[in-house]
Amino acid sequence: xxxxxxxxxxxxxxxxxxxxxxxxxxxxxxxxxxxxxxxxxxxxxxxxxxxxxxxxxxxxxxxxxxxxxxxxxxxxxxxxxxxxxxxxxxxxxxxxxxxxxxxxxxxxxxxxxxxxxxxxxxxxxxxxxxxxxxxxxxxxxxxxxxxxxxxxxxxxxxxxxxxxxxxxxxxxxxxxxxxxxxxxxxxxxxxxxxxxxxxxxxxxxxxxxxxxxxxxxxxxxxxxxxxxxxxxxxxxxxxxxxxxxxxxxxxxxxxxxxxxxxxxxxxxxxxxxxxxxxxxxxxxxxxxxxxxxxxxxxxxxxxxxxxxxxxxxxxxxxxxxxxxxxxxxxxxxxxxxxxxxxxxxxxxxxxxxxxxxxxxxxxxxxxxxxxxxxxxxxxxxxxxxxxxxxxxxxxxxxxxxxxxxxxxxxxxxxxxxxxxxxxxxxxxxxxxxxxxxxxxxxxxxxxxxxxxxxx
Amino acid sequence: xxxxxxxxxxxxxxxxxxxxxxxxxxxxxxxxxxxxxxxxxxxxxxxxxxxxxxxxxxxxxxxxxxxxxxxxxxxxxxxxxxxxxxxxxxxxxxxxxxxxxxxxxxxxxxxxxxxxxxxxxxxxxxxxxxxxxxxxxxxxxxxxxxxxxxxxxxxxxxxxxxxxxxxxxxxxxxxxxxxxxxxxxxxxxxxxxxxxxxxxxxxxxxxxxxxxxxxxxxxxxxxxxxxxxxxxxxxxxxxxxxxxxxxxxxxxxxxxxxxxxxxxxxxxxxxxxxxxxxxxxxxxxxxxxxxxxxxxxxxxxxx
Numbered sequence: 001x002x003x004x005x006x007x008x009x010x011x012x013x014x015x016x017x018x019x020x021x022x023x024x025x026x027x028x029x030x031x032x033x034x035x036x037x038x039x040x041x042x043x044x045x046x047x048x049x050x051x052x053x054x055x056x057x058x059x060x061x062x063x064x065x066x067x068x069x070x071x072x073x074x075x076x077x078x079x080x081x082x083x084x085x086x087x088x089x090x091x092x093x094x095x096x097x098x099x100x101x102x103x104x105x106x107x108x109x110x111x112x113x114x115x116x117x118x119x120x121x122x123x124x125x126x127x128x129x130x131x132x133x134x135x136x137x138x139x140x141x142x143x144x145x146x147x148x149x150x151x152x153x154x155x156x157x158x159x160x161x162x163x164x165x166x167x168x169x170x171x172x173x174x175x176x177x178x179x180x181x182x183x184x185x186x187x188x189x190x191x192x193x194x195x196x197x198x199x200x201x202x203x204x205x206x207x208x209x210x211x212x213x214x215x216x217x218x219x220x221x222x223x224x225x226x227x228x229x230x231x232x233x234x235x236x237x238x239x240x241x242x243x244x245x246x247x248x249x250x251x252x253x254x255x256x257x258x259x260x261x262x263x264x265x266x267x268x269x270x271x272x273x274x275x276x277x278x279x280x281x282x283x284x285x286x287x288x289x290x291x292x293x294x295x296x297x298x299x300x301x302x303x304x305x306x307x308x309x310x311x312x313x314x315x316x317x318x319x320x321x322x323x324x325x326x327x328x329x330x331x332x333x334x335x336x337x338x339x340x341x342x343x344x345x346x347x348x349x350x351x352x353x354x355x356x357x358x359x360x361x362x363x364x365x366x367x368x369x370x371x372x373x374x375x376x377x378x379x380x381x382x383x384x385x386x387x388x389x390x391x392x393x394x395x396x397x398x399x400x401x402x403x404x405x406x407x408x409x410x411x412x413x414x415x416x417x418x419x420x421x422x423x424x425x426x427x428x429x430x431x432x433x434x435x436x437x438x439x440x441x442x443x444x445x446x447x448x449x450x451x452x453x454x455x
Numbered sequence: 456x457x458x459x460x461x462x463x464x465x466x467x468x469x470x471x472x473x474x475x476x477x478x479x480x481x482x483x484x485x486x487x488x489x490x491x492x493x494x495x496x497x498x499x500x501x502x503x504x505x506x507x508x509x510x511x512x513x514x515x516x517x518x519x520x521x522x523x524x525x526x527x528x529x530x531x532x533x534x535x536x537x538x539x540x541x542x543x544x545x546x547x548x549x550x551x552x553x554x555x556x557x558x559x560x561x562x563x564x565x566x567x568x569x570x571x572x573x574x575x576x577x578x579x580x581x582x583x584x585x586x587x588x589x590x591x592x593x594x595x596x597x598x599x600x601x602x603x604x605x606x607x608x609x610x611x612x613x614x615x616x617x618x619x620x621x622x623x624x625x626x627x628x629x630x631x632x633x634x635x636x637x638x639x640x641x642x643x644x645x646x647x648x649x650x651x652x653x654x655x656x657x658x659x660x661x662x663x664x665x666x667x668x669x670x671x672x673x674x675x676x677x678x679x680x681x682x683x684x685x686x687x688x689x690x691x692x693x694x695x696x697x698x699x700x701x702x703x704x705x706x707x708x709x710x711x712x713x714x715x716x717x718x719x720x721x722x723x724x725x726x727x728x729x730x731x732x733x734x735x736x737x738x739x740x741x742x743x744x745x746x747x748x749x750x751x752x753x754x755x756x757x758x
Contacts, residue, residue, distance in 0.1 A: 086723050086724055086727060087723045087724075089727075090513060090722070090723075090727060090729060093513040093514065094513040111727060115512045115727075116512055116514060116515060117512050117513070117514050198599075206705075207704075207705035207707070207708070208705045208706055208707060208724075209707060209724070211707070212707075261599065262598040262599040262616075262619075263597055263598055263599050263600075263619075264619050265618065265619055265704060265705060265708070267705070326514040327514065415724065415725060416725045416726065418707075419706070419707040419720065419724070419725045420707075422705070422707035422708070423707065423708070423709055426705075426707075426708055427621075430616065430619045430620055430621070431620065431621060442532075445532070446532055449530070449531075449532070
């Protein structure tokens with residue numbers, strides 16, 4: 001039964017072996033970016049192409065590719081499906097199948113940079129003006145400590161409280177005034193789960209790293225931290241009152257109030273599906289979840305509201321972007337930067353994109369933190385004001401608060417830390433007698449072990 | 456004399472070439488098999504062992520790190536947990552997966568009617584892709600709407616949290632694994648049961664042995680060898696448990712993290728470090744190798 005799993009692992013090792021014997025690499029050590037012939041023919045392999053099931057988005061992507069190729073006759077784009085999948089990333093890299101420009105989540109760059117699996121693009125950025133307008137805190141995610149840059153952000157999000165307005169109304173809560181503190185969340189969750197046996201007032205994650213992710217968001221909301229840098233060394237920073245508060249809140253809601261449902265060990269899609277089924281009151285989410293709930297889980301745009309992250313001292317920000325294959329030639333890096341600054345990282349294209357979205361009846365106006373600073377930021381806001389097509393008043397509580405809630409990026413080695421922090425989340429949600437102090441202490445020991453390797 | 460000595464090697468050569476010619480087909484078939492084994496089993500195995508002493512990023516050349524990968528996994532607090540969980544799983548899985556098929560096969564063997572039906576019914580789960588079986592149980596185990604709790608509620612028994620609770624998570628995984636895999640063992644026992652000579656039972660009956668004594672003194676001794684073989688095979692198979700914890704309880708759940716889950720975490724999710732994954736795989740290989748050696752020894756003695 002598990003033998004097939006072992007065999008595929010062995011196969012993978014084999015691929016790795018074959019690739020290794022043929023591996024070769026090059027690097028540059030100069031002051032300026034290496035020159036390349038601007039008219040040379042380049043084939044640029046990229047990913048992020050939407051699958052056939054998303055016909056409209058796929059066509060749009062390919063239309064953009066066609067437009068770009070027309071503007072750049074010497075660049076031929078070979079677009080592949082797929083985003084960042086850690087399970088296949090290493091084998092693609094080993095087998096020489098990794099795209100020249102590939103999609104990553106904000107949690108990926110740090111470890112890819114540390115493993116030297118991505119190309120340094122710092123020297124090329126001067127040739128691409130729009131990159132100067134990208135928010136410095138987002139650029140930092142794609143940089144190493146020395147300030148070298150290895151990729152560009154394409155989208156970002158921050159977490160808030162996604163809630164079902166209909167259930168708020170049914171539970172005699174004000175749908176235009178979502179909970180602003182964790183105490184209010186607890187009260188509202190009790191009211192919603194009182195609607196009936198199948199209703200879950202508040203949902204949360206605890207499986208496959210999503211639990212640790214939400215624990216981190218909880219810590220940030222209270223003004224806490226998961227890891228802090230003290231004099232150049234990273235240390236775990238959650239074994240304290242705030243960490244206890246995050247877990248105690250969940251434990252009380254799960255066992256004292258019984259407002260979190262019986263089914264736990266949930267992972268990413270579970271809460272979206274529950275929200276789509278109309279039985280879940282609230283959960284912590286990024287605004288883009290609304291679109292997925294509507295498209296994949298039969299939800300309805302008018303039903304959902306977005307509130308700010310409870311307590312709102314700070315909120316976790318994540319997102320996605322693109323990085324460059326370590327073996328990419330100067331021609332390919334330039335072509336890749338041309339492509340990124342033609343579409344995602346191009347303030348002049350924001351309005352065009354929103355016009356297209358509006359024409360397709362896909363959402364314009366979901367409150368997302370801007371990628372931009374200065375003039376570019378103003379351009380984006382003007383385009384949203386002109387083209388919004390969503391019940392944006394439902395997201396007003398979130399949008400109003402966002403301006404005043406500082407964004408906080410994820411800790412270093414985020415996925416490893418999240419895997420450790422899944423455990424306390426799992427325990428408080430599945431064990432009535434979970435010992436919070438011990439859970440935090442054990443997790444702290446492990447996270448410090450992980451952070452010891454962070455430079 | 457000289458003729459004779461000159462003739463002997465010629466005779467030997469012709470015998471040898473005839474032998475080769477006679478067996479050419481066999482060698483050709485064997486070469487295919489050996490090439491497949493070499494390419495898909497032995498070479499990756501050797502590469503895996505080498506990889507466990509290296510740091511690799513698939514971009515630059517791998518470099519040797521001595522036993523760093525092993526040191527790193529020994530330091531991992533989950534290392535002991537994973538081995539402990541794997542042994543617990545294997546232990547419980549053996550109690551269930553070893554005794555249940557034996558009991559089932561004896562029952563089916565004693566049946567007068569419907570023997571064929573039960574043989575097929577027992578084997579059906581084996582034909583399901585493992586992931587399908589596991590996902591089916593995910594629904595069965597759901598504490599709110601799941602089939603099991605619905606039945607328990609219906610008959611007024613207390614409900615269980617199944618995979619959700621530390622106390623019952625492991626046993627829940629064993630149940631899935633046993634259900635999915637008992638078909639093969641049951642059929643093997645059945646075949647062995649049917650090869651037991653009938654006159655042994657007749658003699659026992661003439662001596663006035665009860666059914667229990669017939670089972671103890673005729674059936675079980677006759678099955679001893681097949682039981683030992685299956686025991687070893689099951690140890691080797693259950694120690695590689697992966698799909699059940701991966702799907703039902705997640706890869707970050709300390710109650711059910713097994714050795715294979717830890718290898719998966721090292722390679723693909725948490726560490727993305729193939730060196731550590733290879734080091735852990737080498738350790739598992741050594742442990743399973745010991746059981747395989749015992750298995751080979753046992754079966755060789757029999758031959």
